[in-house]
Amino acid sequence: MRSGKQDINDFNARVKRIKNPRNTSYYDPDLGMHVPKRVARDKIKNAGKEDSFLAAFLVSMILGAVGLMCGEAILIRYFALTEPGKVALFLQLFVAFWAILFLSALLGRRRISARIAQIAGVIVMMMAEHNLIWRWPDQLAFIYTAEHVARVMETTTPYTIVLGGAVFGL
Numbered sequence: 001m002r003s004g005k006q007d008i009n010d011f012n013a014r015v016k017r018i019k020n021p022r023n024t025s026y027y028d029p030d031l032g033m034h035v036p037k038r039v040a041r042d043k044i045k046n047a048g049k050e051d052s053f054l055a056a057f058l059v060s061m062i063l064g065a066v067g068l069m070c071g072e073a074i075l076i077r078y079f080a081l082t083e084p085g086k087v088a089l090f091l092q093l094f095v096a097f098w099a100i101l102f103l104s105a106l107l108g109r110r111r112i113s114a115r116i117a118q119i120a121g122v123i124v125m126m127m128a129e130h131n132l133i134w135r136w137p138d139q140l141a142f143i144y145t146a147e148h149v150a151r152v153m154e155t156t157t158p159y160t161i162v163l164g165g166a167v168f169g170l
Contacts, residue, residue, distance in 0.1 A: 053113070060114040063103055064121025069129070069143070071096030076144050082151065096122060127161045134158040 017023065018037070025034040071092045075081045081088045100118050104110055109118070133140050133152045141149045156162065159170045 056109075056114065057117045059107075060104075060109050060117035061121035061124065063107065063109060063114075064100055064118035065125040066121075067100035067103060067118070068092070068096040068122045068125045070099040072129075073143050076148050082145075082148050093122070127163055130156040130162065131158060131160070 017027075023037060025036045027033070028035050071094070074095050075088065075092050079091075081091065100122070104114065104118065130152050133144075133149055134156070135158075137149050137153065157167070157169075161168045161170065
């Protein structure tokens with residue numbers, strides 16, 4: 001705080017500093033801090049609204065699962081890699097992670113917690129994707145091929161989790 005007596009010239013100088021178009025904020029000596037001149041409307045409207053950690057984690061997990069589905073659909077539909085194997089698995093993961101990078105950049109989910117959730121979504125989808133095919137075979141035959149859907153329905157059972165070749169029932 002200033003200890004001296006202020007007059008109209010001090011007041012006019014302060015108004016001139018505040019109205020300067022180059023300043024995005026001004027220093028208020030009475031408050032002892034910089035005060036922004038303008039605040040964006042979105043920042044005011046979204047001041048108290050922040051996603052919960054669980055909601056952000058679930059959205060990022062779904063994003064990872066969708067990325068894996070995109071990777072598998074591209075490999076099955078365009079490259080005809082329907083036989084399971086290590087090469088197909090690595091190519092599927094490679095395409096899936098590129099799809100995840102693209103989708104997460106579009107949706108703004110690039111923090112480390114979102115990346116961990118996306119990897120968790122990929123792992124969950126790898127273990128349980130066949131359950132989606134059992135649930136909606138006709139719809140997923142449009143995304144994948146009818147041959148792939150038929151092969152999955154022949155080799156798996158519904159409501160199971162496949163983990164490293166071992167099958168666990170739910």
